[in-house]
Amino acid sequence: MARPVRFNIKEKEIEAPDGLMGDGFMATSFDQVIGLARKNSLWPLPFATSCCGIEFMATMGSHYDLSRFGAERLGFSPRQCDLLMVMGTIAKKMAPIVKQVYLQMAEPRWVMAVGACACSGGIFDTYSVLQGIDQIVPVDVYVPGCPPRPEAILDGFMRIQDLVGQESLRRRNGDRYKELLNGYGIQ
Numbered sequence: 001m002a003r004p005v006r007f008n009i010k011e012k013e014i015e016a017p018d019g020l021m022g023d024g025f026m027a028t029s030f031d032q033v034i035g036l037a038r039k040n041s042l043w044p045l046p047f048a049t050s051c052c053g054i055e056f057m058a059t060m061g062s063h064y065d066l067s068r069f070g071a072e073r074l075g076f077s078p079r080q081c082d083l084l085m086v087m088g089t090i091a092k093k094m095a096p097i098v099k100q101v102y103l104q105m106a107e108p109r110w111v112m113a114v115g116a117c118a119c120s121g122g123i124f125d126t127y128s129v130l131q132g133i134d135q136i137v138p139v140d141v142y143v144p145g146c147p148p149r150p151e152a153i154l155d156g157f158m159r160i161q162d163l164v165g166q167e168s169l170r171r172r173n174g175d176r177y178k179e180l181l182n183g184y185g186i187q
């Protein structure tokens, strides 16, 4: 009789990936196993420039505690991170820096735009503010709000986890992905 297999990561129980299960064995695909490992061990790089960054600090605090999702290891070196979280107003002068940080991250990498400013420029419809970071780098998940509450940031993080867990290992070598990066002038 097959029994459901569960993995326990701290308090959070996660479902086993799809596959064949029986007493003492489980067979699944390489994609699923890698996806499971990746989604529960993301290393975020918080690029916080203004008020939304304060909400992120609350998200890291003990009450909301992003570490429950396996992401307590924040990094400030792009080369060691796989999730860029842009939180705050990005002035046009700052845009090349955001892009440089993105370029220094190794594949696979994901991007979250947190808050109205990062998503669209927010209330700052002015000559000096970038009207959304997707003008310079591809964005995977947008978190709305001015500012978004920590619950919204956690929800956005879980949407990233869904993407990471389901992504094929071959996606990054695909023509579609290369075309997407080419659209941003990234080789």
Ligand code: SF4
Residues within 6 Å of the ligand: 050, 051, 052, 053, 087, 088, 089, 115, 116, 117, 118, 122, 123, 145, 146, 147, 148
């Ligand atoms: S979206 Fe609102 S809270 Fe967030 S950085 Fe912009 S102005 Fe501040």
